[in-house]
Amino acid sequence: FFGPNTSTSNRCMIGGMVGNNSSGSTSIRYGVTRDKVLQIDGVLSDGSLVCFKELTSKEFKLKTQEQSLEGKIYASIYNELSQEQVQQEIKSQFPKPSIHRRNTGYAVDELLASDLFGGLEATINIAKLLSGSEGTLVFSTAITLQLDIVQPKESVIVASHFKSINESLKATVLAMNHELFTCELMDKVILDCTKNNREQSKNRFFIQGDPEAILMFEVSANSIEEAQNKADKLIADLDNKNFGYHHPKVIGEDIKRMFDLRKAGLGLLGNIIGDKKAVACIEDTAVDLNDLPNYIEEFTKIMDKYQQKAVYYAHAGAGELHLRPILNLKKSEDVSLFRKITTETALLVKKYGGSFSGEHGDGIVRAEFIPLMIGETNYQLLRRIKKTFDPNNIFNQGKITDAFPMDKSLRYDIDRNEPEIKTIQDFSDNQGILKLAEKCNGSGDCRKPASAGGAMCPSYRATKDEKDTTRARANTLREFLTNSEQANKFNHQELKEVFDLCLSCKACASECPSNVDVAALKSEFLYQYQEENGYSFRNSMFANNVKYNKIGSLVPGLTNLVLNTYLTKSIMGISLKRSVPKLTPKTLKAWYKKQTHSSSQKIVYVFCDEFTNFYDTDIGKDTITVLKRLGYNPTFINHSESGRSFISKGFLKEAKVIANKNVAIFKELITEQTPLVGIEPSAILTFRDEYIRLADDVNSATIISKNTFTIEEFILKEFEKGTIRTNQFSTEKKLIKIHGHCHQKALSSTHATFSILNIPKNYKPTIMNTGCCGMAGSFGYEKEHYKVSMQVGEDTLFPKIRNTSKEIEIVAAGTSCRHQIYDGTKRIAKHPITVLREALV
Missing domain, CATH: 1.20.1050.140 (Glutathione S-transferase Yfyf (Class Pi); Chain A, domain 2)
Incomplete structure (x- = not known):
């Protein structure tokens, strides 16, 4: 498997991981992406193809003689790094060698390990330099990686609770002597954000009291007994030093739940109501592990000086905490603080010989501080390297060298007049519809694949188009509500297009860490847009279905016949491939x-x-x-x-x-x-x-x-109260597979369906790991949406049902789900209450 394991691993791209030399929670055991890159194939700025891979010193020197841009690159690097003065400047100014997470500028210090430049290694690989270069040097087309042996199969996590951040960091230094696989921190701010998150509140099962910090120490072994023994030794060591007040051990499937809580960190920070947000600027600093307690102590003094309550979370064991001040970047005074805090933190990181970027990259927000971090002489070296690779500056301008200022091109206009958006729905729980849209911080959980579980976002899974993600809808709406000059800010065709494939499944209301409820945004948009542009005949028919069904139910047989004709479907814009639900003879x-x-x-x-x-x-x-x-x-x-x-x-x-x-x-x-x-x-x-x-x-x-x-x-x-008993139901054996309705998953739980179908003694239900069925009320009937509807069904649901034996009962609570299952697989699914009725004795 690929060792570096970012919190975004269910949706991130290898190219992106190489671009900013990603690490993740397992870096203390498996290293960073740069350690795993064997070869990068790509296109240079002049359009020539190139392959950077491991070379012997002799092969490297031969490359310097080639009459091509590639040859110039090798020659330039050789000429620059062969100078003893350059080598000494790099060694004296770059982060301490003990800091493995290091992304400040180009990784020229990595190349000094070669015997070409006085190091001990007989080979050299320019791909190491490209790792962390953020696409500023080469356009990558293929990347070859070193995989790792899967870690021992049994793990135990000790979730130690602490009364202060400083205590937790001192405990980290001690715990790292115990051969940990991961060592992750969550602070009180993050933990408090999980309390009201529908998806993550259920993952707080291991938390006792109200800790200021929790450290997740993972130990692994080939047997659970050995892993438990390692965990017990760690706990005894912590207790001996009086570190922490509670040390629960977590095993089995509960480990995934705990990591889901930890991985949701970034998105959860977006769930803070109002304009103040946890801002990324100093969230990626890394120092030597032994320096971490003192560094954080001094950092906290900076925060106190500016009356800031910072957020502390992530990779404590690697000497890197994701530190975020909470600022309102709509206000000029907080934008000023944004720069002041970043500058003072950069100076502090430099004092400890740390890296200003450990794994997220320099980007725009940190690139202007590279001269401060590595010295002006080394910075000019980086500029010359960039000039050699990309003389016309066509690759990713403004990153790493000749950077844009950190406080320009911000998302919000500073000191703007906040738009007043009147809505028919009450969005006061988020301080208005605009602030609900603004909660999206771009973490991209809505791009996760079906294999990651959940239902968000079904339209993106079907089309793989960014415009069909939750974040595209939230951000497009935010942009128009903020900047539109129309009286009705919703009256834009672009909004209609971006909301068109939203199935209103509400998966985002629970699975998005920021709980951006796009279904609520879409219904408000449709109302506002249609008030301006009118309501279509088909939408009016679907919306008023009760009125028409009352009439149709007077002659249900005739109504069913008419509704399923070619003419009716054509007039209504219903897909000819759909069967229309039939009215029953009696309501x-x-x-x-x-x-x-x-x-x-x-x-x-x-x-x-x-x-x-x-x-x-x-x-x-x-x-x-x-x-x-x-x-x-x-x-x-x-x-x-x-x-x-x-x-x-x-x-x-x-x-x-x-x-x-x-x-x-x-x-x-x-x-x-x-x-x-x-x-x-x-x-x-x-x-x-x-x-x-x-x-x-x-x-x-x-x-x-x-x-x-x-x-x-x-x-x-x-049943849990004892009012309903197992002996009221059949003892017959039955296997059942459950598909959960999207609204049920978002606002209730499929666990209830699973549990009641376990009441009959010999019933064996299982919940299928399926996403949205794709029908979504009228969506799947509409001719222009039929294809996407069926693609959504094919994502997970249809294949699982086709692979299910005919003897196994299929259960689905939703009427749309049952209809879609039949149209897609010709299997009849039952409502769980029907299965229970059949089981009564």
Whole structure:
């Protein structure tokens, strides 16, 4: 495997890792990217092809005689580094040799290891120089890497809790004597950000109390017993020195959960509400491990001087912490602090012989400080190297040499008048829609592949186009809301294009570390744009489906026949390859009126959503049957539809009316003792999500949301209380595979589905690692979206189902999911409540 393991490893590119000599959490064991680069093939600035690889001293000298740009490069490097004065200047000014994470400027110090320049190595490789050069010297076309042997199969992480940063760093120096594989720090700021993150709050299982810092010490061995023994010795050593107050050991699958928490660090910092953000400028400094406690102590004094509460996290064991001041770069006084803090920290790093960039590269923010870090003489050497490689300065200008100033071309105009954006949804939890869009910090979690798990971002996975990512949508919206001169800042065709393939799956609401809810942004955009430009016939039909279904359900057979004709699909813009859902002969509400009602005092209000009522009546019947048989009184009352279709299509005035009606109806009824339970996830979860943004009576909407459950959540809650028992269900054996609905994953959990299907003694459910199904309500029916819809299904869901034996039950709670599964695989998936109804005894 490739040893350097960045926190962005599920989406980063090898070219990028070579460009800034990335490291990651495993660098203390496996080194940095530069250590692994064997060969770089590329194109030089004159268009000639080149291959940089390991050469003997003799081969290197022969290269210097070639009459080409490549020959000039070898000759220039040889002539420059052969000078003793140059060698001494490099050795005296570059970071200490003990600091392995070193990216300040070009790595000319690496080349001095060759016997050509007085070193001990018989070979030399210019590819080492290119590692960390940030694309300023060569255009790479192929990179050959050295792989590592996979680490021992058993690991234990000691998650030591500390009452101060300084104590944790002193403990790091001690712990590094224990052959650690990783040694990572998370401070209180990062840990606090995880508390309210839907995806990461569940990964806080190992945290006790309110520590100022947690260090993750990973030890590995070929057996779990040996790894446990190593962990115990480490803990004993820490206790002996009175370092830390709690040292839990984490093993097995829980290690991944812990690393997910750590890897989310950068994105979580973007979740800070308001204009003050954890800013990248000094986040990449590296010093000798033994200098780290004193360095951080002095750094903290700089922060205190400027009344700053900095963020400390990441690679403590490698002598590199990601340090971030929290600044508002919209304000001139904080932009001034931005420069002052960076400058003083650079001087401090120089004092300790450290590297101003350990793994992120110099880029724009640090490049202007290279002369300070390595001296003017060495800086001029770098300029000459750049000039030799790229005489016309065509590769990545303004990086490393002749750099742009760090405080120019900032994202925000300084001291600007903040735009006032009026919205129909309430975005006050983020201080407005603009600040919600601004929370995106570009960490790119939305570019992760299907193999990384989760559903974000289905459209990007299908198209592999950056414009179809969560961050593209957030940043495009931010740009227009900030700079548009139109009265309606949403009225731009470019916004329509960038939101077009958003499936409103809400994966970003939980999987994006900054919780940028693009589905909410899209619905607001659609409303604002359509108010200006009108609502299409098709969108109006889909949004008002309840009105038309009420009419159609009077003659369901004829309606179904007409809706599935070529003419209707063509007029509606529905893909001819789709089958349109069929209305049932009798609605669920009509069926319910003729049922004998339970006399049980355990009232459960069942939300009769518009999808179950018209299309999935049998599933509604199963829900009523199960609740009755288990001793409850399932109760329908007159209420409006959920409004899901109005929300998805941007008909927010209509959705707001519905939200207000339903909140008014249920606020006097729904309590902890009389909960509201729903069948279709996308419908019932509007009470937890969109109604909070839409309803006028936010307080009542919030109270209702806390006592609103999917049917799976309700049954699980009752089972855990002992009200529902295993002996009420069949002992028959059954294998089940579960596909989770996207809204269920974002706002609830597929764990509830898994757990209730474990109630029958011999049922064996497993949750499939699948992303979005691709249907997303009406999205998959629309002819221009059909192809992308099916590509999303092919990403993970369809292959897994095709490879599932016919004897294994497929379960999916979402009506769209079940329809997409059938269209894509011809397998019939069941709602989990149907499986439970079949299991009743």
